[in-house]
Amino acid sequence: MPSRNEIDPRRLVGVHAERITNVSSTDYPGHYPGEDHSWNLQKFQKNLKVQVQRLSQRSIEFDLVGVDASIANAFRRILMAEVPTVAIEHVYVWNNTSVIQDEVLAHRIGLIPLNIDPAMMEMRGPDDVPMDRNTIIFKIQVVCERNHAAPKDTTNPAQLYKNHELLSSHLTWEPAGEQEDVFAEKPPAPTNPNIVLAKLRPGQAVEMELHAVKGVGKDHAKFSPVATASYRLLPHINIKQAIPPHLAEKFQKCFAPGVVNINPRTKEVTIDKYNVRKDTVSREVLRHPEFTDMVELGRVRDHFLFNIESEGAYEPERLLPEAIRIMREKISVLRKAAEALLTLGDGDVQMAEA
Numbered sequence: 001m002p003s004r005n006e007i008d009p010r011r012l013v014g015v016h017a018e019r020i021t022n023v024s025s026t027d028y029p030g031h032y033p034g035e036d037h038s039w040n041l042q043k044f045q046k047n048l049k050v051q052v053q054r055l056s057q058r059s060i061e062f063d064l065v066g067v068d069a070s071i072a073n074a075f076r077r078i079l080m081a082e083v084p085t086v087a088i089e090h091v092y093v094w095n096n097t098s099v100i101q102d103e104v105l106a107h108r109i110g111l112i113p114l115n116i117d118p119a120m121m122e123m124r125g126p127d128d129v130p131m132d133r134n135t136i137i138f139k140i141q142v143v144c145e146r147n148h149a150a151p152k153d154t155t156n157p158a159q160l161y162k163n164h165e166l167l168s169s170h171l172t173w174e175p176a177g178e179q180e181d182v183f184a185e186k187p188p189a190p191t192n193p194n195i196v197l198a199k200l201r202p203g204q205a206v207e208m209e210l211h212a213v214k215g216v217g218k219d220h221a222k223f224s225p226v227a228t229a230s231y232r233l234l235p236h237i238n239i240k241q242a243i244p245p246h247l248a249e250k251f252q253k254c255f256a257p258g259v260v261n262i263n264p265r266t267k268e269v270t271i272d273k274y275n276v277r278k279d280t281v282s283r284e285v286l287r288h289p290e291f292t293d294m295v296e297l298g299r300v301r302d303h304f305l306f307n308i309e310s311e312g313a314y315e316p317e318r319l320l321p322e323a324i325r326i327m328r329e330k331i332s333v334l335r336k337a338a339e340a341l342l343t344l345g346d347g348d349v350q351m352a353e354a
Contacts, residue, residue: 007300012236015297017286022301052317053277053305060316064231064304072231072304078323079229081218084123085313086116086136086188088222090211097205098166100198105206108198110222112168113191113311114212120182121214132177136188136212139172144200157199166206169193188212191312225319227309233299235279241294243269251295254285277305 010032014021031037047066054061064072091106098105116136124134145162157164168190175183198206217224237259243251245267252260258275262268281299285291310316 007236011300011302012298013233013301015281015283015299017283017292050320055316058312058316059307059309060319061305061307062320063234064306066302067304068302069304072306074327075320075323076229076231076306078326079226079308079319080224082216082326083225083314083319083322084118084214084216085223085225085311086114086118086121086212086214087220088112088114088138088210089213089215092209092211093207094209095205095207097203098198098200099204105198109171109208109210110220112171112195112197113313114188115186115191115312116183116188116212117186118214118313123215124213130211132179134213135176136179137174137176138188138210138212139174140166140170140206140208140210141172142166142170142200142207143205144202146202161200161202164200165196166198166200167193168195168197171210225311225313225322227311229306229308229319231304231306233301234303234305235276235281236298236300237271237276237279238296238298239269239271239294240296243291243294247290250288251285251291254288254291255279 013023044066049065050062051065052060052062064075088110091102091109093102093106096102096105100108114136121136122134124130128134142163144164147160147162150159154160163170171190173188200206215223237255248262248267248269251269252262254260256275256278259272259279261270261272263270281297283297285295286297306320308316308319310319314322
């Protein structure tokens with residue numbers, strides 16, 4: 001058994017100069033022949049860790065430890081495709097004399113991220129009537145005019161014209177029903193008011209009515225709540241032999257800054273246990289013959305470094321719990337189907353529509 005500070009070799013993916021080893025998982029992840037690996041909740045809880053490393057207004061980095069890659073990837077896919085948001089779906093063009101065609105402008109407007117909490121909205125089906133609980137209405141009414149007070153020698157469109165750009169800030173929310181009370185604390189609006197949708201010149205105008213509805217990313221990317229949702233495995237660097245002092249700095253330059261520490265007095269080389277996550281595992285160190293037998297590279301197969309950027313509908317720290325909630329709902333549906341199979345025996349099961 002490995003010591004407390006060592007990592008079980010079974011958890012490591014080997015990274016060599018020309019190949020990767022121990023990539024394939026077993027038929028049943030975490031199970032090995034001749035050993036008892038039956039499910040144990042206490043053991044799972046002991047090994048499972050979720051630790052936030054960085055949190056900002058729009059992004060979060062956290063470690064997810066103790067799960068198989070299939071689970072981590074399921075969370076990533078759910079974050080991109082199944083966590084709901086609100087986006088503009090229907091665009092009614094009353095007037096558009098800009099150089100952007102109606103269809104292109106409508107597509108651009110649909111991609112504007114909105115600050116609406118999806119939990120406060122209901123899904124709207126294809127045959128449902130628009131209501132204050134399933135539809136948010138915005139209007140655009142912009143006319144570009146010449147600015148007669150502009151300096152004579154200026155060539156800046158911002159000074160020459162009024163409303164020379166159609167911006168996301170021109171979306172004006174039109175409350176309906178109880179929406180004014182429901183969204184009193186946070187009126188619906190684009191998360192970024194400075195998105196340029198079209199350039200306008202004097203005489204050009206845009207007048208539209210926009211209907212925003214709740215949806216999911218697997219129907220259209222505009223409903224995805226994240227800009228990026230990715231993960232990578234934690235790098236593992238094992239120094240098998242002491243690095244000679246005269247090669248210490250050369251060894252340090254083979255890795256990302258902060259990964260390798262050198263004692264200024266003894267020139268002893270050590271790996272920073274926290275900053276090792278910054279390494280890209282470029283294998284640069286393995287290109288130098290003098291280091292080939294001194295270091296061993298790898299990645300920890302069940303330690304995932306997640307990086308998620310929110311589009312603004314959710315606070316970053318809400319995204320993973322939302323993905324977990326949706327996964328639990330999917331598992332509940334599957335469980336009911338399995339129980340129905342056991343009840344009916346060999347008969348066919350007719351699943352109800354969602």
